[in-house]
Amino acid sequence: MAYDFDLFVIGGGSGGVRAARIAATHGARVGIAEERFWGGTCVNVGCVPKKIMVNAAEYGLWADDAAAFGWEVTKGPFDLARLAARRDAEVARLNGIYGRLLGGAGATSFDARATFIDAHTLDVGGKRVTAERIIIATGGRATRPDLPGAELGMLSDDVFDLQSVPKRLLVVGAGYIALEFACVFQALGAQVDVVFRGALPLRGFDQDIREALPEALEAQGIRLHPNTTPARLDRQGDHLRLSLLGGASLEADAVLFATGRAPNTRGLNLAAAGVECTALGAVEIDDDHRTTAPNIWAIGDVTDKLNLTPMATAVGHALADTLFGNMPRRASYENVPTAVFTSPPIGTVGLTEADAVIHGPVDIYLTRFNTMRHVMTGRPGRKTLMKLVVCQRSRKILGAHMLGEDAAEIMQGIGIAVVMGATKEDFDRTIGIHPTAAEEFVTLRTRTRQAGLQAAAE
Structure with missing residues (x-):
């Protein structure tokens, strides 16, 4: 049969837009629908506006540090409404760019909700549309905890509606979203408390990072409440x-619930298309991102595989090349660099120590030190931590982890080396840039400890 489109993409976030745009440049007839906002969570209520707020918070910290370097800086009151207006204008600009990219590539955009009628047919804003192939890229959504009164609290999306800084902010959760906003609002003038059920924040990150972070958070005035479980919220x-x-x-x-996100699959009528989901609501996919329906694929957070914007973008590009560019390939989920924009920030790539020892013995190289800036300021709790996890057998760098200023910027470069399979000796013969914090990654010579020896013996 003749279809309206060769490819239809449901969801206009970073992954969906990249897949649609690249497929269109390969000559495919492409349609794409977005019901909320182009650019998805990252551009509108995630990475981009959050990083703008992180930057705003950093200016306050720099003003505090200025006297140590000879400047007399007087901090006035912070105006969140003024920042919000500038931030929202930037978000609107990016929305427009996404639309122009799609139009320039020849894709047809629909400002509408798309749901399945069958495996090849969609209801797009009340219009019946057919497509030979379909990609689901509807992302994820913030969820509220099952707690009496939870509706009184904010979700991460709601933070961007605030026009003033609450005097007291209570954050529930200890993942990256919770801790990033905790640091932002503490620096903007709020008194922040963080409540979480575990003993340490950032479950899934390297243990040394997790153990060092609470000191940095508490030094800036954030009050941590570990091993604590909320029961109810009342006004x-x-x-x-x-x-x-x-x-x-x-x-x-104000209370911010940052206790998790869920794949955004509600109301898509996936069963009508033969698309199955996991028990947690994520779309089931194989290694090629194909769903249980042979002509339908899923990418990004809706798969709950690795919920990072650049990962979704890379997968969308690879899938478009595979389906329409005669260039079959996959985007690798291994050694993906990532960052947490706390204060100080965290950068990481590769395996944690706990994951690495599963494969055999490793050498750990670790250092903690005060950077030149904080030697001058004397600000407590701002020590930088750097760590390399090295395979004893191959000498390859299996993981690199950092807590400290510019961690995200530094880790992008380290990530290239790890992806290329660099060894500890490659790092050792690289000349450091002096004086920088980054040079410590190539001057670590003394092994801190060995790990995984018992597992190897068994």
């Missing part, structure tokens, strides 16, 4: 009260 006059299991409670002017 008490002009403030909120979070009751905790065990009888204690905390009060705040």
